[in-house]
Amino acid sequence: MNNTNAHNHAAFLLRLSLGVILLAHGLMKIMIFTIPGTVGYFESIGYPAIIAHLTIWGEVLGGAAMIIGFHTRIVALLSLPMLLGAAWTHMANGWVFSNQGGGWEFPVLLVMLAVIVTIQGGGSFSVKGLPQVNKRLPKALRA
Template sequence: MSTNSETNSTDYAAFVLRVTSGVAFLAHGWLKVSVFTIPGTVAFFESLGLPGFFAYLTILAELGGGLALILGVGVRAVSIPLIAVLLGSLWAHLGNGWTFSNSGGGWEFPLFWALIQTVILMLGAGAYALRLPVLDRILGKFA
């Protein structure tokens, strides 16, 4: 049985993880829109042999998912597609070696981030989460 201080520590840890991960997702999504541009991102996905439509889904997941994580809305449900995005990024970087400083970026950062997102999935929203009763009813334990 955990004490209140342990529960609070876990809630605050979940809060810090979800907000920092959310900010990183927003940054990555915004980079695809503002620097690489949407057409450039689509072209990159197609150069990997992926359908260009995946670029739009990725941008939506990163921007929408990042915002949801920061707000603490549907955190567990949002984590699942974000993990899929990160596993796709891991796949895209596999041939570039281990470290992300390698040409084209290595695969250790997407792997680490996928594991962090998995921890967020397990912990849930934690402290300071925006609770939407209708979403809680729809998603249940995945809210």
């Protein structure tokens, strides 16, 4: 395996990992906590309901797009405010995620994964982006 293939496969594994985690967390908010329950929780910690909805659908749709490799850089970039918000929310709980209420180590790890995917792209095995959308994007953000 040459360096290009290794880089592409590593980028794929990072993209897939981040996508699966985002999708799993979004589905958990829908299927286990329920949408009204998630909205209620977000409101109880001071966030407006719209942030809960944006988070749920950002995780579900963004995670699915990340898994298949659709506009990976854009999806990773757009996930950053959501992931930074999660890190901020968990900040008072300490570093370790196993702390009561969850610490901020895991959200910060996800932030770093999203930054890396934004920089290096989706790697191999991705559907890339729609050509008509791709040609209008700055080169650095193309799939």
